[in-house]
Amino acid sequence: MSIYEHLVLRMARRWVAGSSIHEALEYAKQANSMGMKAIINCLGEHSTSKDEAESGAQEYMRLLDAMHEDGVDGSISVKLTQIGLDVDYDTCMGNMLGIVRHASRYGTFVWIDMESSPYYQQTVSIYLSTLNQYRHTGVAYQAYIKEHSLDLMHMLERGGIIRLVKGAYREDASVVYRSRKHINTNFRRLMRMLFKHSTRMFAIATHDGALVDEAIELSREHPAREFEFQMLKGIRDDLKRALVRRGFRVAEYIPYGMNISGYVYRRIRERPANLLLLARSLL
Numbered sequence: 001m002s003i004y005e006h007l008v009l010r011m012a013r014r015w016v017a018g019s020s021i022h023e024a025l026e027y028a029k030q031a032n033s034m035g036m037k038a039i040i041n042c043l044g045e046h047s048t049s050k051d052e053a054e055s056g057a058q059e060y061m062r063l064l065d066a067m068h069e070d071g072v073d074g075s076i077s078v079k080l081t082q083i084g085l086d087v088d089y090d091t092c093m094g095n096m097l098g099i100v101r102h103a104s105r106y107g108t109f110v111w112i113d114m115e116s117s118p119y120y121q122q123t124v125s126i127y128l129s130t131l132n133q134y135r136h137t138g139v140a141y142q143a144y145i146k147e148h149s150l151d152l153m154h155m156l157e158r159g160g161i162i163r164l165v166k167g168a169y170r171e172d173a174s175v176v177y178r179s180r181k182h183i184n185t186n187f188r189r190l191m192r193m194l195f196k197h198s199t200r201m202f203a204i205a206t207h208d209g210a211l212v213d214e215a216i217e218l219s220r221e222h223p224a225r226e227f228e229f230q231m232l233k234g235i236r237d238d239l240k241r242a243l244v245r246r247g248f249r250v251a252e253y254i255p256y257g258m259n260i261s262g263y264v265y266r267r268i269r270e271r272p273a274n275l276l277l278l279a280r281s282l283l
């Protein structure tokens with residue numbers, strides 16, 4: 001690792017567990033010991049060749065083996081462009097099926113992250129095909145996208161497992177809601193749909209205290225629903241601990257690896273004050 005890479009990783013330590021599987025597992029075990037499940041993500045996106053995409057998929061298989069050997073309680077979360085969606089659909093589908101076949105040996109859950117909107121249709125299509133092969137898979141669903149709820153109903157009818165998020169990418173205003181007010185209103189609407197119609201487990205992935213409170217209210221109205229809260233490493237640790245104490249299921253999303261720039265950029269965009277925090281960590 002170069003000095004530059006060391007420096008960047010040190011700055012991003014708040015959000016990223018480290019550069020290796022070993023470091024990710026150490027952090028995941030810490031999350032387990034605090035009563036949370038781990039969702040481990042190997043950082044990387046936009047692979048440009050079949051070889052790169054395949055090596056992304058192989059890293060996930062090594063991760064699955066290591067999680068099993070170390071007894072980590074958790075799942076993995078995969079970005080489809082890391083395993084070939086920019087190369088071609090079939091490469092990505094083949095890699096995804098390889099990952100879920102491997103995961104099925106251990107019964108480990110596999111999440112698919114949702115990337116920017118040009119990948120939306122193909123991601124849904126790959127998710128539904130994967131779901132036909134392996135039931136322990138879920139996909140993220142972004143509340144900032146306009147005109148989305150019909151797709152959500154369709155996925156729920158097919159037995160899909162949804163992680164509801166606000167959405168993290170820079171997108172055109174014709175595609176996404178830009179104002180916090182509209183995004184939150186849509187998040188509430190989709191969250192109500194999940195509590196009302198989802199017959200399988202689902203995840204409410206936000207650090208927004210007001211939305212977390214509303215999810216808790218909804219869970220009282222729909223006591224049979226199985227759901228968990230999901231939050232990112234390094235954000236709202238106080239809220240995670242409080243929810244665990246109150247008996248809610250909480251999972252922490254734990255990224256590791258060297259390709260940190262896209263991930264760190266999105267965390268800074270969500271909260272520009274993080275730039276100062278990062279700069280201070282260098283002093």
Ligand SMILES: Cc1cc2nc3c(=O)[nH]c(=O)nc-3n(C[C@H](O)[C@H](O)[C@H](O)COP(=O)(O)OP(=O)(O)OC[C@H]3O[C@@H](n4cnc5c(N)ncnc54)[C@H](O)[C@@H]3O)c2cc1C
Binds near residue numbers: 142232266268
């Ligand atoms: C488990 C998980 C998986 C995700 N997967 C995806 C995905 O697949 N695709 C996708 O597009 N997005 C994904 N996201 C990101 C998501 O879309 C949002 O960008 C991110 O969660 C911030 O939105 P928020 O719901 O926390 O609400 P916000 O309104 O952004 O934040 C609410 C509060 O949370 C705290 N907070 C939020 N972000 C930060 C931050 N970066 N640093 C410090 N404090 C912060 C602040 O206190 C803030 O007031 C995921 C998020 C989580 C938790």
